[in-house]
């Protein structure tokens with residue numbers, strides 16, 4: 280799944296993101312709609328954020344590995360203000376959640392939720408991963424499990 | 437949890453003097469350096485010292501120690517450092533440097549300054565636009581770092597414990613009532629619960645009054661050996677124990693829970709290394725950069741159980757003064773804290789603690805205060821604290 284793109288070009292596709300030697304595989308995955316988390320090839324533990332060594336067993340045999348993209352909302356807020364970004368409407372306001380992934384307890388990722396009213400985006404709801412575009416580059420978003428594909432990705436209604 | 441109780445520096449290093457410029461919640465026509473310098477000169481004069489007595493400089497990132505040394509004309513230093521905020525990073529570095537002999541008299545400072553990362557209004561001053569310091573989230577709305585992280589865990593607090601916005605509001609009202617007695621505080625108008633609940637929402641569930649107020653101002657301290665401090669004009673404030681606390685998952689998204697982060701480490705460490713805890717505390721300083729942090733400090737310090745801080749504040753509320761008085765005796769952030777005095781990253785909490793223990797707190801003075809606890813910082817990578825006491 281390695282996208283043939285230089286590190287320089289990768290940085291240009293994702294301005295503002297903390298991309299370095301340990302995290303670049305994740306963003307190359309985004310370009311192909313694949314969400315990668317670091318997993319230890321020795322002890323099979325998942326880690327976040329991506330890093331050069333397994334915090335559990337200190338193996339350096341780390342494999343960026345696709346996640347299923349399913350989980351449960353663990354933290355949920357809405358932003359009335361924030362950095363100005365194309366397609367982000369803070370007057371709605373803009374929902375941001377931290378999702379506990381099904382792969383492992385306490386393994387989490389943050390993102391927005393699309394295609395749902397903010398009143399429905401609450402802690403405990405089941406979600407799944409989808410993809411949207413920002414400045415022409417794919418990035419991960421979540422959808423509530425019981426609202427399949429009602430909106431186009433990226434629409435924040 | 438296993439924390440060490442080894443503390444050879446216990447009571448061996450003291451704060452000889454503390455001083456402040458006072459705080460202003462607007463873009464003043466002054467530089468950050470000017471505030472640091474003003475506070476430092478005042479602290480040195482209060483300690484009866486001159487520039488030549490200083491041989492260590494320890495402050496937060498701006499101004500740097502070299503800038504401060506040049507500005508004050510300090511002839512020679514043998515140690516300097518600029519560890520990150522919040523303020524126990526500076527204080528603990530000073531304790532280590534003085535106790536180990538890297539320096540004998542450390543000038544310790546923090547200058548607060550309104551910058552784009554803490555207030556959007558800072559953009560109006562062209563000289564402030566360079567200070568971006570955005571941390572990990574450089575313009576990514578879905579990043580849950582810093583301020584957004586505290587808001588996110590506030591959502592979890594309400595979910596787990598069924599608390600209400602009013603629980604957060606009590607923290608803000610306590611600070612505001614206390615700030616009325618502090619001429620240096622930025623926000624001194626009385627605050628009601630109705631006023632709190634009507635404040636502009638920034639990131640649900642936290643509103644503008646749940647977040648510390650960005651200010652211009654500075655605090656400075658003279659830190660030296662207790663032995664030497666005893667020969668100086670003011671009553672020495674002994675650093676009984678000081679600590680930082682962090683767990684193996686110190687990021688905003690991966691922090692295991694509200695009951696497993698840096699604060700619990702700080703509490704265990706201070707109890708193990710120090711000589712007293714909340715039962716013997718005369719004045720308490722829980723950090724309040726966000727109201728959720730303060731509620732969690734009360735719970736983790738042992739004043740009450742998880743999720744019970746709101747009820748605890750109501751039970752210990754002094755209606756006559758519209759603030760908290762624990763057991764009718766112990767005030768909480770009597771200077772107004774970061775929410776009302778100003779966002780000082782904890783330096784204000786320590787300066788007020790020093791003044792309370794030195795008997796210099798004016799109309800806010802807690803009669804006979806001898807022991808203070810400061811629990812500074814938040815949850816993830818910046819929980820920290822100290823126990824302070826007077827001599828003898």
Ligand SMILES: [Zn+2]
Pocket residue numbers: 319320321322323324333334335336337338
């Ligand atoms: Zn491993």
